[in-house]
Amino acid sequence: MIELVGLTKAYRTRVAVDDLTVTVEPGRVTGFLGPNGSGKTTTMRCVLGLTRPTSGTARVLGRPYRELARPMRRVGALIDPRARHPGRTAHAHLLALAQSNALPPRRVDHVIEMVGLESVAHERVRGFSLGMGQRLGIAAALLGDPDVLLLDEPVNGLDPEGIRWVRELLRDLADEGRTVLVSSHLMSEMEDTADHLVVLGRGRLLADVPMADLLGAHSAVRVRSPQAPLLASALRRAGGIVELQLDGSLRVEGLDVPRVGDVAFEAGVRLHELTRVTASLEAAYLALTGDDVEYRAVAP
Amino acid sequence: MSRVPFGALLRSEWTKLRSVQATWWCTGLYLLVVGAAGWLAAASTDGAAQADIAVQTALTGFGVGQLLLVVLGVLAVTTEFASGQVLVSLTAVPRRTRLLVAKTVVVAAWCVLLSAVLVVVCALAARTLTAVPGGVRPTDPAVLRTLGLQVAAAGLVGVLSVALGAVLRSTAGSTGAGVALTFVLPPAFALAGGEIASRVSQGLPALRVGQDAFLAVGTPWPVGMAILGAWAAVVWVGGAVLLERRDV
Numbered sequence: 001m002i003e004l005v006g007l008t009k010a011y012r013t014r015v016a017v018d019d020l021t022v023t024v025e026p027g028r029v030t031g032f033l034g035p036n037g038s039g040k041t042t043t044m045r046c047v048l049g050l051t052r053p054t055s056g057t058a059r060v061l062g063r064p065y066r067e068l069a070r071p072m073r074r075v076g077a078l079i080d081p082r083a084r085h086p087g088r089t090a091h092a093h094l095l096a097l098a099q100s101n102a103l104p105p106r107r108v109d110h111v112i113e114m115v116g117l118e119s120v121a122h123e124r125v126r127g128f129s130l131g132m133g134q135r136l137g138i139a140a141a142l143l144g145d146p147d148v149l150l151l152d153e154p155v156n157g158l159d160p161e162g163i164r165w166v167r168e169l170l171r172d173l174a175d176e177g178r179t180v181l182v183s184s185h186l187m188s189e190m191e192d193t194a195d196h197l198v199v200l201g202r203g204r205l206l207a208d209v210p211m212a213d214l215l216g217a218h219s220a221v222r223v224r225s226p227q228a229p230l231l232a233s234a235l236r237r238a239g240g241i242v243e244l245q246l247d248g249s250l251r252v253e254g255l256d257v258p259r260v261g262d263v264a265f266e267a268g269v270r271l272h273e274l275t276r277v278t279a280s281l282e283a284a285y286l287a288l289t290g291d292d293v294e295y296r297a298v299a300p
Numbered sequence: 301m302s303r304v305p306f307g308a309l310l311r312s313e314w315t316k317l318r319s320v321q322a323t324w325w326c327t328g329l330y331l332l333v334v335g336a337a338g339w340l341a342a343a344s345t346d347g348a349a350q351a352d353i354a355v356q357t358a359l360t361g362f363g364v365g366q367l368l369l370v371v372l373g374v375l376a377v378t379t380e381f382a383s384g385q386v387l388v389s390l391t392a393v394p395r396r397t398r399l400l401v402a403k404t405v406v407v408a409a410w411c412v413l414l415s416a417v418l419v420v421v422c423a424l425a426a427r428t429l430t431a432v433p434g435g436v437r438p439t440d441p442a443v444l445r446t447l448g449l450q451v452a453a454a455g456l457v458g459v460l461s462v463a464l465g466a467v468l469r470s471t472a473g474s475t476g477a478g479v480a481l482t483f484v485l486p487p488a489f490a491l492a493g494g495e496i497a498s499r500v501s502q503g504l505p506a507l508r509v510g511q512d513a514f515l516a517v518g519t520p521w522p523v524g525m526a527i528l529g530a531w532a533a534v535v536w537v538g539g540a541v542l543l544e545r546r547d548v
Contacts, residue, residue, distance in 0.1 A: 049394045050387060051547045066394040069303045077391050083384030085320060092319035100312035100392045102304045140388065 001026055001179055002047060002148060006056035009042050009203075016042040018203035019056070024181050026147070029174045031194030031211070032183035035289055039203035040183040041079070044150050048077055060148055072101040072144030078151045081133035086126035090117055090136050093125060094143060103144055111139040116165075130157030138166070148179040155189055167193045191215075191281040201289045211281075218279030218287065221260050224249040224272045234267035235260065249273065309393065309402035317376060317406055326372035330365050330414055337361025338422035339429070347431035352442035358426040359419065359450055363515075366457050366507045369411050370478040373461025376407050378471040386548050396543045404462045404536065411458035412451055419447040449521055453509045456525075457482065459532040460505060466539025481531070482507045486516030505531040 002024040009017040017039040024030045034040050045051040047058045049065040060068065060075055068074050084093050094108045112121050115135040120128070125136065134157055141149055151170075155163045170193055174180045181198075184190055190197070190211075197214055199207040207214060222245075225231045232242045232250055240255040240263075252260055257276050264271050317323050338358045348354035380386040393399040423443065427436035436443060461478050468474040482505055489501035501517040508516070509524035519527070 045547075048391050050390055068394065071394055072392055079387050079391070080384055083387040085316075085379055085383045085385045087320045087322070087379075088316070089319065092315060096312045096315040096319070097388065097392050098312075099308055099315055100304070100389075102308040 001061060002150075002181060003059045003062075004043070004047070004056070005059075007043065007046055007053050007058055008055045009039075009046060009051060010054045015203050017046065017053070020200075020203070020205055021056075022198050022205060022208055024179055024198070025196070026179040027174060027177050028195035029170050029180045029182060029193055030196045030198060031190040032181055032198050032200070033185070033187070033190060033285060034183075034200035034206075036185065037202075038200040038289075040200060041152055042203075043200070044077070044079065044152050044181075044183065047150060048075070048079070050079070070101050070144070072097065072103065072146065074144070074146055075148045075150065076141030076144060076146040077149070078134070078137040078141045078154055080152070081130060081137045081157070084125055084133075084136070087124055089122050089124055090128075090139075091121045093136070094140060097140055098143055101144055107143055107145075111142050114142060115139040131159060131162055134158055135162070138169075146178070149173060149181065151180075151182045153183055153185070155184065155186065163189065187280070187282040187285050199285065199288055206288050214284050215278050215281065218284045220277045220279075221252040221255060221257055222249050222273065222275045222277050223252060223260055223264070224274075225264065225269050226272065227269045230267060231264055231269045231271075234263050234269065238263045251277070304393075306398075306402065309398065310406055312393075313402045313406040316403075317410065320375075320379070322375050322379070323372060323410075326368045326375075327410075327414060330368040330372075331418065333368065334361035334365035334418045335421050337365065338418070339425045342422070342425035342429040345430045349433070350442065351426075351432050351434070351436045351440050352446045354426040354430040354432045354436055355423050355443050355446050357430070358422040359446070361422070362415075362418075362450055362454070363508045364483075365418075366454060367479060367483055369414075369454060369457050370461045370482060371475060373407050373411070373458045374465045374471065374474040374478055376403060377462055377465025378469060378474050381469040381548075382471060390548055397540045400462075400466060400536075400540050400543055404459055407462050408455045408458040412455040415451045415454035419450050423447060445521075449509060449525065452525065453507070453528060456528045456532045457505075457507065459536055460528070463532060463536035463539040466543050467535060481505055490515060490517045503527060 004020050004022045007017055007020040008015070020043060032040050042051060046053045047060060047065060065071065065075065090112065091108060094111065095105060098105060098108050112118055115138055117132065117135055117139065120132065128136065134154055138154060141151065155166050158166065170180050170182060182193065194211055196210050197207060223231065228248065228250060232244065235242045235252055235255065238255060238259065241253040243251045245251055257274060261274055338361050341360045342358040345354065345357050348357065380389055389399065390396060423436065423438070464474045464478050468477060486501045486504045486506040489497045498517045502519050505528045506516045509521060509528055
């Protein structure tokens with residue numbers, strides 16, 4: 001469990017995180033979304049005690065991170081896949097980390113195997129690709145078998161196989177009852193991975209909702225009928241907002257699928273299609289963050 | 301759950317130190333430079349009146365060689381900041397002063413160990429190559445004091461270098477400051493002459509502690525040790541305070 005209360009981090013010229021109050025619950029994957037510069041990384045650094053908040057508090061498992069006795073056993077973190085000495089081997093990097101928290105050295109080989117880096121374990125990390133760096137960072141996060149995981153953009157630079165691997169890993173970790181907070185700007189990735197979403201824009205909280213709610217709020221029903229005009233007026237009478245689409249189908253908002261079917265039956269209208277249309281996370285996200293994009297390209 | 305034992309932190313820092321090439325370059329060059337200079341100095345000195353003077357001469361190489369300890373100590377800290385490793389290190393060990401203590405102990409211990417080997421080599425050189433009435437006996441208190449002083453000074457140079465790294469965070473800045481304080485400025489002020497300049501020269505943490513001050517103005521050895529120790533302590537405390545306070 002991660003609890004942020006009124007977390008604020010102000011730099012000289014800008015406010016990176018602005019009065020953020022969020023609780024990240026265990027047992028589910030919480031997606032941490034926001035445009036570039038919206039404060040995701042700063043928030044994670046505050047949670048890990050790397051950055052001191054201007055005001056407010058960040059607690060992990062009920063305590064400030066800096067007070068955890070053996071932090072790697074409680075919290076695993078991936079902040080930056082390049083944050084490591086380039087001249088050290090992957091094995092030495094992980095061994096030094098394991099020793100610093102008095103973890104048994106066999107954990108090193110175990111996590112190396114878990115992330116699939118056995119063949120390069122004794123090579124210097126200087127030559128690692130971004131994807132290999134991510135795997136090593138995830139290995140470091142898993143080293144202490146922690147209850148809480150914070151992963152900043154873990155799929156960045158991974159190939160499709162790697163992305164699927166991370167997705168399944170996060171799912172398994174959450175199912176084991178752990179707290180998983182994962183940031184990403186890849187909406188499609190979150191759609192498949194996260195159960196819950198925390199959305200930031202310019203350092204402020206825009207949404208803290210279950211994934212299904214966010215998508216549901218932007219969903220609609222598509223219905224196709226040879227008697228479209230008749231059906232449209234019946235649906236409008238039932239309280240739906242009906243829009244005729246270019247392909248001849250009707251897009252209905254405000255009524256769910258069974259209700260649309262019932263209305264059609266009562267009006268004696270034949271149906272050729274009746275589908276629930278889920279908004280993509282992308283669309284829902286853009287609707288939320290539209291006004292809060294910090295860096296926007298302007299057409300010349 | 302109880303805190304991580306300090307020994308575990310020491311093991312971790314030793315793994316970090318031994319697993320980068322810079323450590324072994326500095327180590328190899330240090331042994332080579334100081335050892336070779338010791339034999340050359342002893343071989344080119346026909347005789348000395350006292351055993352400790354003969355040994356002092358054989359230790360000449362430390363005057364330059366300890367610059368490699370400065371580089372080693374500085375790099376142990378600044379490469380963490382340059383590479384971003386410090387993010388991972390401080391996430392693993394959020395008690396920052398404790399981490400700095402562990403790193404300092406490991407670096408200083410390595411400096412002491414290498415220097416202990418070297419003073420034995422240099423003393424052997426003096427004993428073999430320099431004629432001294434009565435010979436150079438390893439039990440001579442004056443000889444032992446000279447050797448012990450050099451080993452302790454090397455340890456303090458290691459502490460000072462780690463501390464400079466923690467204060468300045470940049471490799472170039474910290475190495476520059478370290479070389480200036482220990483190597484360039486003491487003789488520079490000595491050459492400038494005058495009362496104030498020679499006082500300043502004595503007040504800097506020169507690499508050679510004591511009467512044979514390697515071009516700087518000499519001091520009695522207890523004063524020299526106190527000055528070097530005070531520099532190491534003050535800069536180290538500054539480094540610890542800044543490490544605790546600053547974001548990374």
